[in-house]
Amino acid sequence: MSGPTRLPRYAYLGPAGTFTEAALRQFAGPDEAEYVPMVDVISALEAVRSGRADFAVVPIENSVEGGVTATLDTLATGDALVLLREVVVPVSFVLAARPGTVLADVTRVSTHPHAWAQCRRWFNVNLPVAVHVPATSTAAAGALLADLAPEHDPGFDAALVAPLSAELYGLEILAEHVADNESAVTRFVVVGLPGALPAPTGADKTSLVVHLASNESGALLAMLEQFAARGVNLSRIESRPLGDLLGRYSFSIDAEGHLADERVAEALIGLHRVCPHVRFLGSYPRADGAVTEVAPGTNDADFAAARDWLATLRRGC
Numbered sequence: 001m002s003g004p005t006r007l008p009r010y011a012y013l014g015p016a017g018t019f020t021e022a023a024l025r026q027f028a029g030p031d032e033a034e035y036v037p038m039v040d041v042i043s044a045l046e047a048v049r050s051g052r053a054d055f056a057v058v059p060i061e062n063s064v065e066g067g068v069t070a071t072l073d074t075l076a077t078g079d080a081l082v083l084l085r086e087v088v089v090p091v092s093f094v095l096a097a098r099p100g101t102v103l104a105d106v107t108r109v110s111t112h113p114h115a116w117a118q119c120r121r122w123f124n125v126n127l128p129v130a131v132h133v134p135a136t137s138t139a140a141a142g143a144l145l146a147d148l149a150p151e152h153d154p155g156f157d158a159a160l161v162a163p164l165s166a167e168l169y170g171l172e173i174l175a176e177h178v179a180d181n182e183s184a185v186t187r188f189v190v191v192g193l194p195g196a197l198p199a200p201t202g203a204d205k206t207s208l209v210v211h212l213a214s215n216e217s218g219a220l221l222a223m224l225e226q227f228a229a230r231g232v233n234l235s236r237i238e239s240r241p242l243g244d245l246l247g248r249y250s251f252s253i254d255a256e257g258h259l260a261d262e263r264v265a266e267a268l269i270g271l272h273r274v275c276p277h278v279r280f281l282g283s284y285p286r287a288d289g290a291v292t293e294v295a296p297g298t299n300d301a302d303f304a305a306a307r308d309w310l311a312t313l314r315r316g317c
């Protein structure tokens, strides 16, 4: 007997009005998914691990500020999670405050540290007195301004938020197009428990976490060779400290292609041989739809033909 079907539950960096919510809206409207706002990225990912949510949507990389370390580190350790899709959202901020505030009153600005990092030069030029008050998200800062009674000081005068967030929380916009780079974008990932992989599309990425054999000269080269020798291009590689000792790093990698592609599979087999730890974080379609360029000699048929040839040799023919 089947019960009533429920909507898939998506945990995301909340509250309502974050860029993360905008990412979620791009592929699942509120009538297609249950939105579960969480206070931070770690809580959103843990909600999937504990079964409280089916999926999480979290920021992973910004074009100005780089990797979102809380996301990279939580995916790299703990129970296995996989990336199922990626979404890219243009990031544009407004400076917003309680009605009646004027720009000259503003000395304390609250927002997410990644948002502040994307607007440092703007503040330096336009509001040099402003100090940053960190918030758990852009919208969390906006919500706090709206929620507290006017006689309560939330600890800041204005919030750096998405334009939609200013509207949602009834804030007045003091400055628009606040940005050091007008074309900034943030990449978000949809995360779930390991299961069937999204089907290959020809425009895919495979994400991995790899550790190197420590203190061995050429260990980084040996790791990179596994990709290069099979014609697998990397679209991102960044190191994160392992945390226990200085000088120990984990590499967070996005490779072009899908685990179902022979060249990617062969590169993973190579990594498994030469690296002490490899965590597969999923194969999923690229947000930009850019079709992977396949170098001569590295398509599936080339690998199959080479394997057939080897089998012939082994049979002694």
Ligand SMILES: O=C(O)C(=O)C[C@]1(C(=O)O)C=C[C@@H](O)C=C1
Binding pocket: 013, 017, 018, 019, 020, 021, 059, 062, 068, 091, 112, 114, 115, 136, 137, 138, 139, 185, 186
């Ligand atoms: O605070 C938000 O609105 C978020 O969705 C987080 C976040 C981030 O972590 O980078 C997402 C997009 C922007 O780059 C700024 C902040």
